[in-house]
Amino acid sequence: MKPLAGHGVIALGTMAERPLARFLESLGAEVTAHACEAGLSPALAGASFLIEDLGLDALAARGWSRPHLEAVNPRIIHASVTPFGSGGPRAGWQGSELVASAMGGTLRLTGEPDRAPVREALDACGFHAEMVAAAGAMAAHHARGRHGSGQHVDVSIQEVAFNRNVNGILVWQFDRRKLHRVGSALNYGQAIVRCIWRLADGWCFHSLMSGRFGAPANQALADWIDEAGLPNPLAGIDWLRYNRSTLPAATRAAWEAALAAFFMTRSRADIAGEGRRRGINACVVAEPADVLADRHLEARGFWQEERGSRHPARFARLRTGASKVAPAARDATRPGPLAGIRVLDFSWALVGSITTKTLGDLGADVIKVESRSRPCLSRIDVQVSASQAGSFDDKPWFAHLNTSKRSLALDLKRPEARAAILPLLDQADVVVENFSPGTMAKLGLDYEQIAARNPGVVMVSGSVYGQDGPLAAEWGVDGTGGALSGRTWMTGWPDRDPVIPGAVPYGDVIVPFVMAACVAAALEQRRQTGRGAYIDVAMYEVCVQQMLPAILAAQAGQRLQRMGNADPQFRFQEVLPAAGADRWIAISARTEDQWRRLCELAGGTDISAWTQGHEDARLMNILQEAGIAAAVVQDIEDLLERDPGLAARGALVRLPHAQLGEFGHVRTPLSLSLDRPAPYRAPGLGEHTLEILRDVAGLSVEQVAALGSAGVLA
Numbered sequence: 001m002k003p004l005a006g007h008g009v010i011a012l013g014t015m016a017e018r019p020l021a022r023f024l025e026s027l028g029a030e031v032t033a034h035a036c037e038a039g040l041s042p043a044l045a046g047a048s049f050l051i052e053d054l055g056l057d058a059l060a061a062r063g064w065s066r067p068h069l070e071a072v073n074p075r076i077i078h079a080s081v082t083p084f085g086s087g088g089p090r091a092g093w094q095g096s097e098l099v100a101s102a103m104g105g106t107l108r109l110t111g112e113p114d115r116a117p118v119r120e121a122l123d124a125c126g127f128h129a130e131m132v133a134a135a136g137a138m139a140a141h142h143a144r145g146r147h148g149s150g151q152h153v154d155v156s157i158q159e160v161a162f163n164r165n166v167n168g169i170l171v172w173q174f175d176r177r178k179l180h181r182v183g184s185a186l187n188y189g190q191a192i193v194r195c196i197w198r199l200a201d202g203w204c205f206h207s208l209m210s211g212r213f214g215a216p217a218n219q220a221l222a223d224w225i226d227e228a229g230l231p232n233p234l235a236g237i238d239w240l241r242y243n244r245s246t247l248p249a250a251t252r253a254a255w256e257a258a259l260a261a262f263f264m265t266r267s268r269a270d271i272a273g274e275g276r277r278r279g280i281n282a283c284v285v286a287e288p289a290d291v292l293a294d295r296h297l298e299a300r301g302f303w304q305e306e307r308g309s310r311h312p313a314r315f316a317r318l319r320t321g322a323s324k325v326a327p328a329a330r331d332a333t334r335p336g337p338l339a340g341i342r343v344l345d346f347s348w349a350l351v352g353s354i355t356t357k358t359l360g361d362l363g364a365d366v367i368k369v370e371s372r373s374r375p376c377l378s379r380i381d382v383q384v385s386a387s388q389a390g391s392f393d394d395k396p397w398f399a400h401l402n403t404s405k406r407s408l409a410l411d412l413k414r415p416e417a418r419a420a421i422l423p424l425l426d427q428a429d430v431v432v433e434n435f436s437p438g439t440m441a442k443l444g445l446d447y448e449q450i451a452a453r454n455p456g457v458v459m460v461s462g463s464v465y466g467q468d469g470p471l472a473a474e475w476g477v478d479g480t481g482g483a484l485s486g487r488t489w490m491t492g493w494p495d496r497d498p499v500i501p502g503a504v505p506y507g508d509v510i511v512p513f514v515m516a517a518c519v520a521a522a523l524e525q526r527r528q529t530g531r532g533a534y535i536d537v538a539m540y541e542v543c544v545q546q547m548l549p550a551i552l553a554a555q556a557g558q559r560l561q562r563m564g565n566a567d568p569q570f571r572f573q574e575v576l577p578a579a580g581a582d583r584w585i586a587i588s589a590r591t592e593d594q595w596r597r598l599c600e601l602a603g604g605t606d607i608s609a610w611t612q613g614h615e616d617a618r619l620m621n622i623l624q625e626a627g628i629a630a631a632v633v634q635d636i637e638d639l640l641e642r643d644p645g646l647a648a649r650g651a652l653v654r655l656p657h658a659q660l661g662e663f664g665h666v667r668t669p670l671s672l673s674l675d676r677p678a679p680y681r682a683p684g685l686g687e688h689t690l691e692i693l694r695d696v697a698g699l700s701v702e703q704v705a706a707l708g709s710a711g712v713l714a
Contacts, residue, residue, distance in 0.1 A: 001318040001533060002028025003525035010034050010043055012052035012059075019123075019545065020051055020081065020130035023514075024137075026314050027521055036062040041072055049137060050078040056086035056152075066152060066673075076150040079137045081129050085156030085671070088648040094629035095157070096588035098565060098573055100125045102631040104161020105168065105639050107575070107586065110491070110501040112183040116575040116584055117633055119565050120501055121490035127546040128506075129160040131513040136670040138520035139362050143337035143675045145524045151674035159651050163669045164504040167383065168636040169652070170396045173663050174384035178635055179503040186479070187503035190245045190383055194256050195479055196285065196488070196498055197263040203498060204263060204271045205483035206282035208244060208255070213377055215239035217281035217475055224278055225262050233258050245382040246389065281475045285498055288486035288550040288560055296471040302541055309555050312545050316518045317466070320525075321532035323455035327429065336363020337675035341523065342696075344428040345369060345405065346445070348376040350478070350505060351462040351539070352434030353401040354512035359430065359519065360404030361668040361679040367424065367692055368405045370685060371412065372714050378402075379685065386660055393684045394659045402682040403655065403665055408693070409686025409713055412443050416710040423697040425450055425457070430519055434462040437472045447534040456532045458522045460515050464507075466538030476539070481507035485543035486550055492562045507539040514542055571595040575633060576608045578616035584633035585616045587623065594628050601626060617642075640664070655681040689713055 005028035011021050016033035025031050029049065034040055036059065044050065052059065056066060069078060080086050083095025084103075098119050101107040106125065111118035136153035144150055167188065171177045179187050184196030186207055195207040208218050222234040233254045266275070268284045275282045284290075292310060297303065304313040332339030341364040345356040353376070360366035370376060378398040380389070387394045408424075410417050425431070431450060433440055440446045440461070447459045461467055464476030479500060482488045487506070492499040515537050522533035544551065550560050565586075567573045572589040587607075589595045601622065602610040611619060616632040623630035632638060639646060646652070649671065652664035667679060693699045693707070707713050 001320040003318070003521040004029035007048035008032065008046060009049040009051060010040070010047045012036060012050070013054045015051045015053050018053070018130060019127050020079070020133050022545070023131070023134045023315050023517070024049065024051070036064055040064070044069070044072050044076065047073065047076060048141075050076050051081075051133070051137075052079075053081050055080050055082040055091055057091055070150070074150060075144060075148065077137050077140045077144065077153065078150065079133045079153040079155070081126075081133045081155045081157065083157050084645050085159065085649055086154045088645050090645045093624050094627060096570070096573070096590070096629045097123050097126055098567070098575070098586045098588050099629045099631040100157040100161055102575070102586035102633045103158045103643075105165045105634050105636060106161045106501055106504050108633050108635050109165075109168070109179060109181050109187070109503045111181045111499055112496065113181060115493065116565070116577070117181060118492055118499065118575070120506070121487045122547065122549055124506065124546065125157050125161045128164075128510050129155050129157040131510050131517070132160050132670055134517040135358060135513040135520065136672065138517040138524075139337040140672060140675065142520045142524040145527050146340070149674060151672055154671040154673075155669065156645070156649060159646060159649050159669045162639055162646055162651055163666050164506070164509050165636065165639070166397065166400050166666060167503050169640065169664065169666065170384055170400070172636040172640060174386050174396065178637065182502045183499050184497055185502050186500070188245060188381065188383060191247065191252075193244055193252070194259075196500065197260060198497060199263055199271065200265065200267045202268045203285040204268070204282050205285060205479045205488065206263075206280065207477070207479065208242070209281070209477070210242060210244045210377070210381065212240060212374070214242070214281070217279055218242065220278045221280040221282075224275075224280060225258065228262060228265065230262050230265070231258055243382070243389065276474060279475055281477070283476070283480050283483050285483045285488050286486055287489050287554070288547060289554040291484070291486055291544055291547070291551055292554060294484070296465060296469045297541070297544070300466055300469040300538075302544075309552055312541065312548065315514050315542060315545055317536040318518060318522065319534045321451055321455055321457075321534070324530035325456035325532070326530060327456045327526060332363070333365065334363050334678065335675065336361070336677040337672060338520065339363035339675070341365070341429045342427060343367065343430040343432060344424055346431070346433040346435065346440070348434065349378065350401065350508035351511050352432055353378065354509060355434075355460070355462065355515040356405060356432050357401055357403055358512055358516040358668050359432070361677050363675070363677055364430070366405040367696070368402065368407050368683065369410050369412070369421070370407060371409060372685060373411055375685070391659075396657070396660055396663065399657055399660070399682040400665050403679045405683055406688035406692060407683035407686055409689050411712050411714050412445075414710065414712050416707060417712045418444070419703065420693055420697055420699065420707060420712065421445070422453070423699070424692070426454055427696065428454065428457055429523065431457055431459040432515070437461070437463055437467045451532060451534075454532075456526055456530070458519055458526060458533050458535070460519050460535040460537065462511050462515050462537045462539070464539045466541065467536045478505045478508040478539075481539035481543040484540055486547045487543055490547070490550060490560060490562060493564045494562050498562065507543050510546075511537055511539045511542050572598065576611040578611055578619060579614055580616070583616050585611055585619055586631045586633055588629040590629070597626050598623070598628055653679060655679070657681060658684060686713070
């Protein structure tokens with residue numbers, strides 16, 4: 001399925017070789033690199049998309065203002081991906097991956113507390129921003145099919161990086177606490193859980209997860225430690241009652257000491273073999289070269305030969321529906337490019353929830369199906385003092401992840417639930433789920449069964465490994481994709497263990513934009529062909545796409561290592577101390593001339609000693625005025641209280657909450673010039689049950705009462 005077949009893309013700047021171009025090509029578009037010159041007009045007139053990393057001001061300076069672009073082609077979808085966005089107080093600043101990470105807050109939370117913050121592998125923030133741009137461009141593409149007009153999609157890499165800081169945003173707003181970098185651990189706000197462990201011959205990723213979600217894997221690990229005859233404080237724990245947020249710190253320290261001793265006795269082969277057989281939720285921290293030999297990717301047909309090397313064949317697997325239909329047009333009740341689209345949401349945790357948040361924020365009517373018997377992890381994880389362990393409706397984490405949705409409380413395991421869910425499936429344009437592969441089939445809700453009733457449906461499944469292949473049924477979380485793809489291996493210092501961005505997820509927040517982009521593209525193809533689609537998105541595969549430069553280097557015989565903050569593309573790049581406790585400045589001097597100017601500013605002294613004598617924000621302004629990419633390594637207070645660029649972009653939207661009061665929520669981090677979204681607050685569990693059953697499913701008062709009596713509405 002190639003929903004963009006026949007569509008041309010003009011790529012300006014360096015965009016032709018960037019992930020956004022690869023994504024559009026994977027959907028069938030033809031990408032052509034072009035310069036900003038007089039000869040651009042004919043190509044632009046015949047194109048469907050324009051993508052660039054220059055920004056509106058730089059384009060206008062080259063003779064291509066927005067009015068000029070629209071005059072040449074009023075239907076063009078124009079996507080800009082720049083360090084600070086088009087317009088705003090810092091639109092003209094110099095940027096780099098390191099600078100965007102520093103200004104977005106992700107850099108401060110990555111690394112070990114006794115060293116400078118360290119950047120994530122390769123183009124982490126840039127890749128994320130381009131997947132956000134893909135979602136925006138495809139949503140605008142769908143809107144163009146409705147009203148005929150193109151528009152500008154504007155993405156700031158800084159804002160996208162900021163968007164990952166949900167935990168930090170919450171604990172600052174509610175408790176005035178700041179999260180800190182914790183090396184090889186995950187920082188959940190009230191708990192720090194170690195997740196990178198040294199093996200006898202390498203490292204593995206493993207974390208203890210809360211409640212029913214983590215219980216089987218936690219028990220399997222405790223059993224393995226017992227069988228190894230090692231000291232085991234995890235023995236006899238009721239894992240269904242375990243809550244990572246409330247475990248005493250001393251208990252966690254004893255547990256983690258025992259886990260460290262155990263993992264040191266295991267090898268990479270043990271984890272990949274016996275550990276996987278036991279289901280302990282652990283995976284090897286792979287090198288980029290390991291990815292090329294992975295049998296799961298091979299079995300899923302992930303690779304294709306291109307210019308003598310293996311390249312990823314896709315970002316997602318798309319399959320066209322078997323039957324043609326004439327989808328009924330639905331009146332748009334909300335603003336946004338996806339207005340008039342109805343989404344049935346079977347999501348939980350992050351991947352599915354952010355996917356449907358994105359669709360809802362962009363105008364779709366999202367009906368979230370959830371249950372008190374199996375509440376979303378984000379409804380139970382206590383992160384701030386305003387939340388309690390026994391409540392499902394006082395978690396700001398859930399509120400952030402579930403804006404622009406209505407909630408239907410329904411126990412899908414009860415057969416009587418089908419009387420409610422089938423009428424909703426019949427009316428759905430989109431179905432989203434991110435359960436373990438096979439779960440929807442057990443519920444009678446897999447694509448084949450839904451499409452038999454509703455052939456025009458677009459269904460998307462998100463998972464760690466994809467819906468088939470040798471590992472499809474294996475356990476996995478955000479860190480799994482990073483560990484297996486080589487991303488974790490490449491993050492950190494060469495003389496230390498790998499680290500992860502411990503308070504900001506990665507795969508969990510990128511996969512949703514790939515899912516949303518594919519959904520929007522499939523919806524527009526459905527308008528044109530009458531066919532629905534099934535979309536299978538695997539976090540592992542998306543993370544491998546981000547690691548493509550390292551994968552190609554491995555095929556050229558290079559064994560890449562962690563490099564700290566250095567980058568061979570730059571003459572000088574480092575994070576250096578500034579005046580004050582734990583204050584840092586990131587500097588990227590790409591050329592010899594920029595390096596010379598930096599040395600002149602430092603007066604010939606040691607650069608680190610020079611920066612340490614300056615206040616970070618003042619030094620950032622001095623360097624930017626000299627044409628050198630530099631940024632304060634911002635903490636959450638800097639981001640929320642002092643950043644004019646984020647404030648100008650409306651990166652945080654204040655929305656009401658019944659129990660927590662009004663507070664700032666992260667928006668879907670893109671701006672559209674025509675179909676401007678208007679997100680609304682997240683729902684309480686089951687808040688809209690009666691409204692949805694009556695007005696959407698069309699059930700009578702008697703039918704609803706019967707469902708209540710049967711215990712279905714829970």
